[in-house]
Amino acid sequence: xxxxxxxxxxxxxxxxxxxxxxxxxxxxxxxxxxxxxxxxxxxxxxxxxxxxxxxxxxxxxxxxxxxxxxxxxxxxxxxxxxxxxxxxxxxxxxxxxxxxxxxxxxxxxxxxxxxxxxxxxxxxxxxxxxxxxxxxxxxxxxxxxxxxxxxxxxxxxxxxxxxxxxxxxxxxxxxxxxxxxxxxxxxxxxxxxxxxxxxxxxxxxxxxxxxxxxxxxxxxxxxxxxxxxxxxxxxxxxxxxxxxxxxxxxxxxxxxxxxxxxxxxxxxxxx
Amino acid sequence: xxxxxxxxxxxxxxxxxxxxxxxxxxxxxxxxxxxxxxxxxxxxxxxxxxxxxxxxxxxxxxxxxxxxxxxxxxxxxxxxxxxxxxxxxxxxxxxxxxxxxxxxxxxxxxxxxxxxxxxxxxxxxxxxxxxxxxxxxxxxxxxxxxxxxxxxxxxxxxxxxxxxxxxxxxxxxxxxxxxxxxxxxxxxxxxxxxxxxxxxxxxxxxxxxxxxxxxxxxxxxxxxxxxxxxxxxxxxxxxxxxxxxxxxxxxxxxxxxxxxxxxxxxxx
Numbered sequence: 223x224x225x226x227x228x229x230x231x232x233x234x235x236x237x238x239x240x241x242x243x244x245x246x247x248x249x250x251x252x253x254x255x256x257x258x259x260x261x262x263x264x265x266x267x268x269x270x271x272x273x274x275x276x277x278x279x280x281x282x283x284x285x286x287x288x289x290x291x292x293x294x295x296x297x298x299x300x301x302x303x304x305x306x307x308x309x310x311x312x313x314x315x316x317x318x319x320x321x322x323x324x325x326x327x328x329x330x331x332x333x334x335x336x337x338x339x340x341x342x343x344x345x346x347x348x349x350x351x352x353x354x355x356x357x358x359x360x361x362x363x364x365x366x367x368x369x370x371x372x373x374x375x376x377x378x379x380x381x382x383x384x385x386x387x388x389x390x391x392x393x394x395x396x397x398x399x400x401x402x403x404x405x406x407x408x409x410x411x412x413x414x415x416x417x418x419x420x421x422x423x424x425x426x427x428x429x430x431x432x433x434x435x436x437x438x439x440x441x442x443x444x445x446x447x448x449x450x451x452x453x454x455x456x457x458x459x460x461x462x463x464x465x466x467x468x469x470x471x472x473x474x475x476x477x478x479x480x481x482x483x484x485x486x487x488x489x490x491x492x493x
Numbered sequence: 494x495x496x497x498x499x500x501x502x503x504x505x506x507x508x509x510x511x512x513x514x515x516x517x518x519x520x521x522x523x524x525x526x527x528x529x530x531x532x533x534x535x536x537x538x539x540x541x542x543x544x545x546x547x548x549x550x551x552x553x554x555x556x557x558x559x560x561x562x563x564x565x566x567x568x569x570x571x572x573x574x575x576x577x578x579x580x581x582x583x584x585x586x587x588x589x590x591x592x593x594x595x596x597x598x599x600x601x602x603x604x605x606x607x608x609x610x611x612x613x614x615x616x617x618x619x620x621x622x623x624x625x626x627x628x629x630x631x632x633x634x635x636x637x638x639x640x641x642x643x644x645x646x647x648x649x650x651x652x653x654x655x656x657x658x659x660x661x662x663x664x665x666x667x668x669x670x671x672x673x674x675x676x677x678x679x680x681x682x683x684x685x686x687x688x689x690x691x692x693x694x695x696x697x698x699x700x701x702x703x704x705x706x707x708x709x710x711x712x713x714x715x716x717x718x719x720x721x722x723x724x725x726x727x728x729x730x731x732x733x734x735x736x737x738x739x740x741x742x743x744x745x746x747x748x749x750x751x752x753x754x755x756x757x758x759x760x761x
Contacts, residue, residue, distance in 0.1 A: 385557050386587035386645075390601035390652055391577030400600070404591040483590040484634025 269451040274458070277451035286440070291459055294436040297353045298425050301360025302418060308361075309368035309417075310410070316369075317376030317406075318398070330369060338363030338424035346432050353435065356428040363424040367416035375409025376402065408480045415472060422460060501566075502688050503531040503554070503656050508563035510549055522713040523549045527563070529707055529716070531656065531690060536682055538691040538699035541709030542750060550714065551660050551692045555581045567655055577601060580649030581658040584665055586641040588633040594620065594644050595629040601652035619647040622681060639670035646678065650685065657682075659691045663698065672730050675701055679728050696750065700742045701728055708749050718749050 251271050258270035265273070281287035316323045316330075338359045345355035383401050392400065429438025437456050444452035480486040510524040523546035531537050539547045552558040554565050556575040565572040567579065580601070588597050598616040607615070620629055623643035633641055642662055649657055663671045679702055682689050693699050699706045700722055708718040722742055724733070733739045 380585075380587075382583055382585050382587045383589060385555075385575070386581065386583060387589070387600070387604075388557070388575035389555050389577070389579060389581040389658070390648065391604045396604055400589065400592075404589070407591075479591070483632055485590055 266448050266450050269454055273451040274454045277449070278455045278458070281452065281455055287455065287459060290435060290437050290440045290456075291463065293353060294425055294429065294438065295463065297357045297429075297436065298360055298418075298421050301357045301425075302364050302421050304357075305361040305364030305421075306368050306414065306417060309365045309413075310372060313369050313372035313376070314398075314402075317373055318402070330366070334366045334370065338420065339427045342428060342431055345428070351432055351434065353433055355432040356425060356436065356438075359424045359428040359432075360421045363420040364417040367420055368410075368413040371409045371413030371416065372406060375406035375413075378409070379405040404479075404483075408476075408486050411472065411476055411480065415468075418464070418467065422464065426460065500533070501530040502533045502535075502568060503529075503690065504566040505529045505550070505554060506564050506566065508550065508553055508560045508565070510546065510553065510558070511561045524553075524560075525713040525715045527709070527714065527716055529719075531688060534686045534688055536679075536687075536689045536691065536702055536704045537707060538693060538703040538705070539707045539709060540693055540696060540699045540746065540750065541714060542711045543694055544712050545709040546712060546714035547692045547694075547709050548660055550709070551581070551658055551690065554656075554690060555579050555658050557581075577605065577652050578655040579658055580652050580654035581660065582642070582645050582649055582662045584661045586633070586638070586645045586665075588641055588644055588648070590633050593630050593632055594625055594636070597633070597644055598647045598651050601648060605652065615651050616647075619651045620644075622650070622685075623647045623677070637670075638666045639674060642666060642674060643677075646681070650681070650687065655688065657687050657689045659689060661693050662691075664693070664695075671698075676729055678702060679726070683726055696743055696746045700724075700739060700746065701730070701733060706742075706746060708746060718746075720746065 255271050258265075258268055262268070269277075278287070312326065316326050341359050341362050342355070345358045349355040349358055379402055383405065384397050387397060387401055425436070426438035426441065429436040430442040433439050437459055441453050441456035444450070444456065476486065481488070506528055508524055508527040509522075511520050511522045513519070514521045527546075527550055529537070529539070539550060541547050549558060553560050554572070556565075556572045556579065572579070589600065592600065595613075595616055598620055599612045602612045602615055617629075620626055623646055625640060625643055625647065628636060628640065628644075633644070636644065642665075645662070663674050666674065675698060681687070682702075689702075691699070691702060703722050706718075706720045706722060707716055708720070709715065710717045720742070724736070724738055724742070
């Protein structure tokens with residue numbers, strides 16, 4: 223009895239967990255449905271959930287949505303990898319060497335305030351209209367949040383941890399590998415989250431102006447033809463893509479590292 | 494030359510430390526002419542009022558800070574930086590949060606290149622010695638303060654340091670746990686024949702643990718007494734707390750600290 227009861231209860235708990243996860247979306251769709259059923263605004267300005275769902279199915283069947291999503295995610299992926307691949311080594315270099323910090327810090331600060339989208343004109347001049355220009359803008363957008371958060375993380379490493387391992391015989395390489403890298407992981411993850419979020423913004427903006435493909439372009443194009451349901455499809459595609467990335471990649475990494483180590487929690491309920 | 498007869502394991506010779514205090518905007522003299530010699534297997538405590546520079550002194554011995562003048566010799570060799578021959582236990586435990594108890598204890602051995610099997614054997618022995626068997630796979634944030642400090646002690650002992658340095662290691666744990674940890678440390682140091690340099694502001698703790706207690710004056714810290722604690726071992730609180738000799742040592746040291754040094758927090 224008891225042996226069977228425990229897994230059953232666990233299963234029930236996970237099923238309820240799924241329901242709890244779906245609840246906010248169900249509420250959101252319900253409110254949306256009610257608002258559209260009241261017909262306060264014309265259909266073209268406020269499409270109903272059913273219309274959006276039909277447009278969604280149609281865009282998947284025609285292959286338009288998968289194609290555009292594929293184009294966008296390719297640009298986002300390349301842009302993110304390139305941006306992070308420059309920001310992460312530079313961050314550790316600046317964090318660990320005073321000379322490089324003094325050299326790069328003013329430059330980084332100068333460029334930091336310039337939004338990725340401000341690079342669009344040059345991106346078009348250098349790469350022409352298309353995903354090359356979009357990818358460049360994403361690189362510029364991903365780079366700074368990753369670098370900035372990593373630097374903050376390095377500044378927050380507890381000196382006593384470094385000193386403790388030094389008295390155990392750790393040299394510079396061991397301190398970096400066993401103390402500084404894991405200690406900066408929470409901030410690095412925050413930087414990656416923000417980098418991807420900023421990347422999405424620039425992706426959509428960039429595609430609206432500088433490209434003829436991708437989700438951003440699809441949203442922009444749908445507006446030209448008053449296909450408001452397809453605008454929502456594009457917006458939801460971005461939201462759902464992010465949600466999946468967060469649940470499938472980022473959160474499991476955090477659960478296996480920073481949360482397991484007690485460096486980060488889900489939240490603070492006991493206040 | 495300092496003491497002629499016994500081959501000193503650790504010698505601090507005329508150590509002085511002056512550092513710039515940014516909040517005051519001026520130089521502060523923390524230590525003046527501190528000379529201490531520690532013989533093999535000796536348990537020596539350094540006590541003094543807060544701000545007397547005792548932790549600074551220990552950090553200089555560890556190689557984490559540099560003296561303004563003077564030198565530290567370990568087995569005759571001058572200290573130029575931190576090293577595994579002077580493992581240190583900190584008040585804040587300083588365990589690596591991303592490593593389990595076992596991985597923390599094995600860490601110094603891993604740095605030394607000790608093979609995996611040997612590492613596990615040595616770590617297991619010290620985890621057992623500090624009473625953490627069964628908690629090998631826990632991360633530090635799942636351990637109590639006392640358990641964390643036990644793990645930190647095991648981590649340093651596993652590397653077999655020439656001198657074990659301890660900077661107020663039990664200051665952050667509750668009073669009952671502190672007494673237990675003190676008894677355990679006294680027993681472990683005796684059994685392992687560990688040489689210990691221990692810093693504390695708790696006079697009782699110093700008397701309980703030590704073969705010798707070095708007393709520093711208020712700032713700048715100078716040595717005002719070097720007292721041999723002739724109490725039998727093993728030492729347990731139940732027996733010692735009311736012991737006449739123990740109480741006598743404690744009272745003498747208390748008087749020394751309150752009358753011997755410059756005013757507490759005074760600035761030369």
